[in-house]
Amino acid sequence: MATGDHLAELLVAAEEEFAEAGFRTGDFGPARELLAEALAEAEQAGDLAVRARAVDLLGMVAHYENIAKLMSGHRVPAPEIDAEERLFRQALAAWHAAGRRAATGQALFGLGLVYQVLHGDWASAMPYFWQALELVEADDVGADLYLRSEVHRHVGFYFLVVDEQPAEAIRHLQLSLDLREQLGDPRRIPSGQVALAQAELAAGNRDRAIKLLRAAVMQAREAGLLAQRIQDAERALREAEAASDAGTEHLDATGGSGTNTAG
Known part of the structure; x- marks a missing residue:
């Protein structure tokens, strides 16, 4: 046994x-x-x-x-x-x-992903995300750092593309990135930088967004990430650099630039 x-x-x-x-x-x-x-x-x-x-x-x-x-x-x-x-x-x-x-936070978060990412149904996804957020924050010592980061990431996307509160999106996405940096896994940091940059761009903070995206591109290459992940970061950087000071990047209902939805 x-x-x-x-x-x-x-x-x-x-x-x-x-x-x-x-x-x-x-x-x-x-x-x-x-x-x-x-x-x-x-x-x-x-x-x-x-x-x-x-x-x-x-x-x-x-x-x-x-x-x-x-x-x-x-x-x-x-x-x-x-x-x-x-x-x-x-x-x-x-x-x-x-x-x-x-310990049900991961399963609740996963159900939220099914509805948000695969069905494009934020209304059905958010009750699961809110429950997951409550659980991982109540156990902020024992909860998995990456799960906590992911929950804040998708709650941040909600405030970015649905509720349209860029400041609240930035708060959650900054927490998400901070948790990835605390975890110390270089594979997972670039996607956190890209997500936060999208919120910064929506809030009109173009310089901050570009700084984050340049770091994301560099670190994604250094970490040897999948070509699609590197290309997503590069595309987001090009779009940010091309945007006017008053412009914002278009974000779709999956919560990312184009297809940047995973991790």
């Missing part, structure tokens, strides 16, 4: 493979294999918390794979959207079964 340490090691390895795939390689196969192993061993050991976390991460893998389709200009088939939603709902139920309501 798997030990708790072995299960924890599987989850850590899976999270690293997930991050590497999402930001550098695009190959989610290794992450899926590790998560399938963790899930099977957790079920055998009766470890409800590890099972819930593995399903959480499988939901995020499905989401990033669906985002990759959007970024390449393809539509995400409805069955794949439904499959992603089922994973997050299963994770939510699994955390409740484990008696860990405080």
Whole structure:
């Protein structure tokens, strides 16, 4: 029977493979294999918390794979959207079964992503994002830094493209970037800089936006990110440099410049 340490090691390895795939390689196969192993061993050991976390991460893998389709200009088939939603709902139920309501933030955030990013339905997404925000901020010591950053990121997008409060968008997106910098993973910092720059540009802070975007382009290249991620940062920089002092960048309902929706 798997030990708790072995299960924890599987989850850590899976999270690293997930991050590497999402930001550098695009190959989610290794992450899926590790998560399938963790899930099977957790079920055998009766470890409800590890099972819930593995399903959480499988939901995020499905989401990033669906985002990759959007970024390449393809539509995400409805069955794949439904499959992603089922994973997050299963994770939510699994955390409740484990008696860990405080750990449901990832699953709630994932459900918000399904509605915001894949359905373009902010009204349905925000109740999940608000619940996730409440949970991760209530546990600001124990909550995963990247999850906290992501929740603030998407709440920031809401204030940027729906509620149109640039100052509040900047507040959340600055918090999101600060958390990424605290985490110290160079793969995840450029997307935080791009998101904050979009809010700064909407608020008329063109110089600040350009400074952030130049840093994002440089750091994305240095971190060896996926070509699409580097190109998104480069495109955002070109648009900001071309904008008039009074102009703002067009942002779509997914919360980014064009397709910049993932992480």
